[in-house]
Amino acid sequence: MSKVNVMDHPLIAYKVTRLRDKDTTVKEFRELVNEIALLMGYEATRDLELKDKEVETPITKTIGKEISKEIAVVPILRAGLGMVDALMSLIPSAKIGHIGLYRDHDTAEPVEYYCKLPPDIDKRIVIVVDPMLATGGSSAAAIDFIKQRGAKDIRLMCIIAAPEGVEYMQKAHPDVDIYCGALDEKLNEHKYIVPGLGDAGDRLFGTL
Numbered sequence: 001m002s003k004v005n006v007m008d009h010p011l012i013a014y015k016v017t018r019l020r021d022k023d024t025t026v027k028e029f030r031e032l033v034n035e036i037a038l039l040m041g042y043e044a045t046r047d048l049e050l051k052d053k054e055v056e057t058p059i060t061k062t063i064g065k066e067i068s069k070e071i072a073v074v075p076i077l078r079a080g081l082g083m084v085d086a087l088m089s090l091i092p093s094a095k096i097g098h099i100g101l102y103r104d105h106d107t108a109e110p111v112e113y114y115c116k117l118p119p120d121i122d123k124r125i126v127i128v129v130d131p132m133l134a135t136g137g138s139s140a141a142a143i144d145f146i147k148q149r150g151a152k153d154i155r156l157m158c159i160i161a162a163p164e165g166v167e168y169m170q171k172a173h174p175d176v177d178i179y180c181g182a183l184d185e186k187l188n189e190h191k192y193i194v195p196g197l198g199d200a201g202d203r204l205f206g207t208l
């Protein structure tokens, strides 16, 4: 069974609250998503394995560390895009894949429209990012695609998760650990997270 890591950092709790506020502007929403992704990125990379690397300081040679496995960050379009810059600033060598999915308005089922992943995705640690884990359908489908390309070491980073989405993901992908900024109460009848923050893509890109 996968691990579910719910963040307990006070700054994440404060910033998620700002994100939820319906009066938060598009500009501030975008900045907050970036800042939360940066803080969460520390936690989601805490267990990365290291290997020795020799480095020469101005004084002497010494043995330092480097990350032993390359990383790929895969945002689920659209809203996952808001979390990419933060992870790129933490891990500049990461390659970026993109998966385009949207939830059909009537059925809430994910519909794929784009998939472009680094060719060596099977050798990388893959961090899938999407602010919202609601029914779990989009994340589970995105991870299906990534696994079809051979990836084995995958983790999911989302800012707000619903218990229903966590359960669905754990059944569909018991090998994928989940990192979330907040675990909310439930889904409503339209499959939106309660209390949630509304439609993350629309709030991020001003398409409300």
Ligand code: PRP
Pocket (backbone or CB within 6 Å): 076, 077, 078, 079, 080, 101, 102, 103, 104, 108, 110, 130, 131, 132, 133, 134, 135, 136, 137, 138, 139, 165, 191, 199, 200, 201, 202
């Ligand atoms: C949102 C969100 C997730 C998905 C979560 O995307 O960014 O991808 O819904 O819902 P689920 O867990 O029930 O699948 P949306 O479909 O609104 O697309 P968008 O990012 O293009 O607005």
Ligand code: URA
Pocket (backbone or CB within 6 Å): 132, 134, 191, 192, 193, 194, 196, 197, 198, 199, 200, 201
């Ligand atoms: N997608 C969103 O953007 N918000 C929700 O609450 C559920 C799915």
